[in-house]
Amino acid sequence: MKNPRLSMPLMSAIAALPLVMVAPAVTAPPASATQEAFYSYTGAAPLASFEPGTVLATRNLAYRISGIEAPVEVVQLLYRTTDAQYRPSVDVTSVLLPPVGGDPGKAVAYQSYYDSLNPEDSPSRSIAGQVSFGGTVFTSETGTIAALLAQGYTVIVADTEGQRADFAAGPEYGMTTLDSIRAATRSSATRLSAATRIGLAGYSGGALATNWAAALAPGYAPEINARLIGAAEGGVLVNPARNLGYVDGSVSWAGIAVMAIIGIGRSYDLDFTPYLSDYGRQLVADLDDASIGNVLFQHPGLTWRQLVKTEYADPNTVAPLTSVADRINLGTAPTPTIPMFIGQGANGELEGTPGDKPGIGPGDGVMVAGDVRTLARQYCDTGNRAVEYRQYDTLAHGTAQAEWTPQALAWLNDRFAGTAAPTSCGAIAPGNLLTTRL
Secondary structure: OOOOOOOHHHHHHOOOOEEOOOOOOOOOOOOOOOHHHHHHHHHHOHHHHOOOOOEEEEEEEEEEOOOEEEEEEEEEEEEEEEEEEEEEEEEEEEEEEEEOOOOOOOOEEEEOOOOOOHHHHHHHHHOOOOOOOOOOHHOOOOHHHHHHHOOOEEEEOOOOOOOOOOOOHOOOOHHHHHHHHHHHHHHHOOOOOOEEOOOOOOEOHHOOOHHHHHHHHHOOOHHHHHEEEEEEEOOOOOOHHHHHHHOOOOOOOOOOHHHHHHHHHHOOOOHHHHHHHHHHHEEEEEEOOHHHHOOOOOOOOOHHHHHEEEHOHHHHHHHHHHHHOOOOOOOHOOOOOOOOOEEOOOOOOHOOOOOOOOOOOOOOOOEEEHHHHHHHHHHOOOOOOOEEEEEEEEHHHHHHHHHHHHHHHHHHHHOOOOOOHHHHHHHOOOOOOOOOOO
């Protein structure tokens, strides 16, 4: 969620991709009717008549980074997918082709942490040069993408939140990710095929998509699961109900609770209005199309009690929240069958989040380390012994990303090379009960 501090290898990767300077874009340019039309399906056949992953439209463009055109060919695909309520929907994915030395037999599905309630902030629009304020969050991920392209990987970047920006709807993130891989490997324009092996990667909001994709793949997309070489993720959201308690009253992350209320309500057609205080309703209205950049450090000390009426001070009394708590809790999802690399910071006090709350413990400022450890242990205990867990005890969410990124890239390279996946099973410290709500 925070801008990564690029290591020298990543800086070198960016330098390896020569850029052509054009006038920089400060705000999102007006989208033409043709551009916006690409994001909707208007065909005669019912959307439900298409299988998930079906390509509905294709366009080619150059990768533009805040007004800078890179020598990277992009194929964008409109495809059929599934939303949080398991209804047919459409989404867009961007397939970035390596400029030289690419191997169509391997690709990385990179899930962005663009974290926004505004569809205009989606990666596909940022890649097309429509850079909005929230879109600059995706631009900060350019170093990681450049490193993957420089190593010859085709990179698949889905708009994981869908075209309504269903923030925090983990299952939807997972299905849009899996269907983006289906679409990318079915399209003749991408050079990929049904034989292409795929790695998953993502940090923070991208980790949410990565983990849900890994968990849902065996049942939702078994043919994709068979070609997944592993998933690398860092800064993982596991049990959103506990995260609400963790960020409560924090300096930098408290405002994300409002985004979660809006996103969960939007994704599952839930009305939180009867439970909100006047102040809570005002914040929900103000942040209806906010990105993470609109809330970080903007609401220091904000608490749940300020957002809701007095009688709903306990989140467990808010019916819309409890109705979906299990559905968006990774602890209730299936165990992935592929190797997993999980990195998690645990010094959130650096970002203004106390780590001594009973039943929660330390985290990275927004994600709870005890929840992530329990999830990793649960995977080990339920049959997946190829789980490597690393906890960065001295780092917070932003600084942990800089540590995790080169480790994740090296781990993915090893999986593509066929090296046996390392394991931390048996050596991961106990964490929190994932069934506990706050």
